[in-house]
Amino acid sequence: MRKRTANAFKEGQKTWGSYDEFPLAAEGIDPGPHLSRSRVAQPFHLVTAVDELLVTMAGTGRVEFRTPHGIKSIDFEPGSVIYLPARMPARVLPDSEALQIRMKTAAPYQEAVAFFCGSCDALVHSVEFVTDVPQRKYWDTVVAFNDSPAQRTCGTCGRTAEPVDLTEFAWNDVADALTS
Numbered sequence: 001m002r003k004r005t006a007n008a009f010k011e012g013q014k015t016w017g018s019y020d021e022f023p024l025a026a027e028g029i030d031p032g033p034h035l036s037r038s039r040v041a042q043p044f045h046l047v048t049a050v051d052e053l054l055v056t057m058a059g060t061g062r063v064e065f066r067t068p069h070g071i072k073s074i075d076f077e078p079g080s081v082i083y084l085p086a087r088m089p090a091r092v093l094p095d096s097e098a099l100q101i102r103m104k105t106a107a108p109y110q111e112a113v114a115f116f117c118g119s120c121d122a123l124v125h126s127v128e129f130v131t132d133v134p135q136r137k138y139w140d141t142v143v144a145f146n147d148s149p150a151q152r153t154c155g156t157c158g159r160t161a162e163p164v165d166l167t168e169f170a171w172n173d174v175a176d177a178l179t180s
Helices: 002-012 134-147 171-179
Strands: 032-038 045-048 052-058 061-067 070-076 081-084 090-094 098-104 109-116 123-131
Touching: 032 090, 090 098, 109 134, 123 134, 134 171
Parallel strands: none
Antiparallel strands: 032 098, 045 090, 045 109, 052 081, 052 098, 061 070, 061 090, 109 123
16 A cells, blocks of 8 residues: 555656646546646546546645535545536635545546636536546636637626636646547
8 A cells, every 4th residue: 555655656757747647547447537636726627427536645625515505515635535426516625735535437428617607606508528638628617718708707796707827737738648
């Protein structure tokens, strides 16, 4: 077990940016471990078609869930295992750099990216997709969100969200590495 943990930390040094979700296992392993290092808040809520697990190797923070009963959160620290229910919007909010392993189903991935209003918590914009390389969809969705004030404007309260700072994210680089 210690050797596998050390390997996850070694692989974590290779990641390009936050929320890379780089696969650690051979293709076809289901569910497969995906390495995710994060230093900033996830810019959207991820909604998956199947249940997933999030295992924290290093760092602290919380996972925020959008439930039918409001916003709920679960704190994480090294050793935490958090169940991520299917179809429930969730995002990671690290307090410090976090190294996590997300147990995901095998490709193709059926997911959605959802943006919520910072003022009234209403859903502002979402995009559903099925793909073998979700990192490209994450990038394209956030770029389109940034480029469109209409997509960033809440239909409930009228607040327009600021564009997402993409400095921390390297999803296109990860997608290129996974498809080359």
